[in-house]
Amino acid sequence: MAAFEYYSFWLQVLEKGFGFFFFGFTILFSIFSILVYILRLKPWCNCDLCRSYSTSSWSLEFNNLCDWYSHLLQKSSTGTIHVHVLGNIITTNPKNVEYILKTRFENFPKGKAFSVILGDLLGRGIFNVDGDSWKFQRKMASLELGSVSMRFYAFEIVANEIKTRLIPLLSSVSSKEGTILDLQDVLRRFSFDTICKFSFGLDPACLDLSLPVSEFANAFDLATQLSAGRAMTPSPLIWKLKRFFNIGSEKKLKEAIKLVNSLAEEVIKQRRNKGFSSHHDLLSRFMANTDDNKYLRDIIVSFLLAGRDTVASALTCFFWLLAKHPEVKEAILDESNQIIGTSSSEKLASLEEMQKMHYLQAAMYESMRLYPPVQFDSKYCQEDDVLPDGTFVKKGTRMTYHPYAMGRMQSIWGPDCHEFKPERWLQDGRFKPESPFKCPVFQGGLRVCLGKDIALVEMKSIALSLIRQFDVQVIVPTSHSPRFMPGLTASVRGGLQVQIQERRYKSS
Ligand code: HEM
Numbered sequence: 001m002a003a004f005e006y007y008s009f010w011l012q013v014l015e016k017g018f019g020f021f022f023f024g025f026t027i028l029f030s031i032f033s034i035l036v037y038i039l040r041l042k043p044w045c046n047c048d049l050c051r052s053y054s055t056s057s058w059s060l061e062f063n064n065l066c067d068w069y070s071h072l073l074q075k076s077s078t079g080t081i082h083v084h085v086l087g088n089i090i091t092t093n094p095k096n097v098e099y100i101l102k103t104r105f106e107n108f109p110k111g112k113a114f115s116v117i118l119g120d121l122l123g124r125g126i127f128n129v130d131g132d133s134w135k136f137q138r139k140m141a142s143l144e145l146g147s148v149s150m151r152f153y154a155f156e157i158v159a160n161e162i163k164t165r166l167i168p169l170l171s172s173v174s175s176k177e178g179t180i181l182d183l184q185d186v187l188r189r190f191s192f193d194t195i196c197k198f199s200f201g202l203d204p205a206c207l208d209l210s211l212p213v214s215e216f217a218n219a220f221d222l223a224t225q226l227s228a229g230r231a232m233t234p235s236p237l238i239w240k241l242k243r244f245f246n247i248g249s250e251k252k253l254k255e256a257i258k259l260v261n262s263l264a265e266e267v268i269k270q271r272r273n274k275g276f277s278s279h280h281d282l283l284s285r286f287m288a289n290t291d292d293n294k295y296l297r298d299i300i301v302s303f304l305l306a307g308r309d310t311v312a313s314a315l316t317c318f319f320w321l322l323a324k325h326p327e328v329k330e331a332i333l334d335e336s337n338q339i340i341g342t343s344s345s346e347k348l349a350s351l352e353e354m355q356k357m358h359y360l361q362a363a364m365y366e367s368m369r370l371y372p373p374v375q376f377d378s379k380y381c382q383e384d385d386v387l388p389d390g391t392f393v394k395k396g397t398r399m400t401y402h403p404y405a406m407g408r409m410q411s412i413w414g415p416d417c418h419e420f421k422p423e424r425w426l427q428d429g430r431f432k433p434e435s436p437f438k439c440p441v442f443q444g445g446l447r448v449c450l451g452k453d454i455a456l457v458e459m460k461s462i463a464l465s466l467i468r469q470f471d472v473q474v475i476v477p478t479s480h481s482p483r484f485m486p487g488l489t490a491s492v493r494g495g496l497q498v499q500i501q502e503r504r505y506k507s508s
Pocket residue numbers: 126127138141303306307308310311314372373374377440441442443446447448449450451452454455
């Protein structure tokens with residue numbers, strides 16, 4: 001007995017000693033990491049740009065950080081700037097963009113810093129990986145998304161959501177005079193329904209306003225918001241420590257991700273029970289190739305992120321621009337009348353008819369040139385490099401290209417770069433695409449967006465239905481540019497408040 005007490009006494013001493021050592025080591029290691037991080041960032045940098053960033057004095061003059069960056073990039077002779085306090089080089093130079101996204105693709109991966117920030121939410125999904133894992137997923141996803149049958153499937157889903165939910169909802173609003181609607185919210189609900197139906201064949205019915213917003217949509221929203229918030233903290237150690245102690249925003253994030261995971265698992269289970277071999281949705285197609293549930297969960301979450309807020313953001317800004325430019329709305333209406341006819345405003349355009357609408361396609365691209373849903377995108381430099389404009393990029397530097405600022409560069413678009421002119425995308429009345437390195441709205445090079453065609457079909461279908469059947473009056477002042485919320489995708493602060501009236505259709 002005495003021997004037992006003797007051993008248990010020493011065991012306790014050892015346990016406490018080890019705990020104390022471990023705790024001390026963690027604290028010392030954290031302090032050391034903070035110091036290394038601080039030394040790399042040069043927080044003492046007192047150049048005008050860094051001082052303005054650190055004190056947020058830029059916000060006295062500009063509504064959005066992206067507007068301030070655009071201003072600085074326009075002034076720079078190379079179209080490139082260095083924010084020393086962030087260890088971030090930002091460029092708008094199309095030659096640099098091509099170099100990063102294509103020529104030296106291997107030297108500019110997404111990198112660990114990005115994948116750690118989004119890792120808890122996205123797991124090993126296509127957005128969050130580099131190397132072989134990315135190549136494998138890219139190959140599989142491009143086979144599916146590139147197929148003609150998938151495009152028809154996506155079109156059918158969108159057309160059905162328009163006919164059965166969007167039009168009835170807007171008609172009911174238009175009949176109640178004075179009703180104000182947040183169009184951005186409606187578009188987000190629409191794109192959540194369609195991306196869920198498309199990705200895993202289930203309908204969350206978010207656009208049905210009589211139902212409460214789906215738990216899944218809410219949890220997903222919160223998880224993306226809080227994950228994006230991690231990138232805004234001055235040092236990653238802050239959110240890592242909060243995650244370690246499970247406090248504050250990290251506690252909320254953990255709970256939101258737990259809910260997303262359990263709902264994703266439920267989706268996979270339901271799909272398996274219903275059988276997937278005869279279904280067209282993306283999940284069923286991936287299930288035919290793998291039975292790894294974690295991998296399938298990561299695919300679901302990545303596609304939700306890809307297809308939800310991007311489409312809603314692009315369309316919100318499109319309608320904001322149309323409110324300022326009624327002549328563009330009239331031109332779209334005229335073109336559609338010529339192709340679909342004027343006998344019925346309710347008739348939806350077919351895929352073939354939409355392909356003939358060159359002006360509509362030009363207006364969509366012109367809107368995204370000025371208001372890209374993904375305003376900037378960062379990679380990490382693996383080995384020291386020199387960009388085509390002569391900028392030296394040190395290993396470990398965050399390298400950002402900035403589509404929002406690129407749309408405002410005179411050197412790329414000429415002196416009328418700030419104007420909304422769909423005609424700049426037309427040659428002899430036909431849509432003429434620009435180099436993706438000049439307008440990288442869907443990125444460019446080896447990781448170019450895989451859902452570009454599907455997104456455009458969705459956006460054009462919604463825009464046409466709204467323009468042909470309703471008069472959408474934006475009720476916020478369109479004299480100012482929109483203010484954006486910080487996040488992975490640009491969404492307008494306060495939404496887009498509109499009033500809707502059903503059009504009295506002119507019969508031909
Ligand atoms: C207007 C709508 C859209 C815009 C502006 C857009 C833009 C982008 C951008 C900028 C990227 C690169 C992201 C990065 O690597 O950091 C990307 C990647 C991707 N997008 Fe889209 N996207 C849109 C809609 C969609 C839709 C609807 C889908 C799916 C149905 C989709 C699927 C993807 C996928 C799978 C990738 C990853 C490609 C890869 O990493 O190899 N996108 N998109």
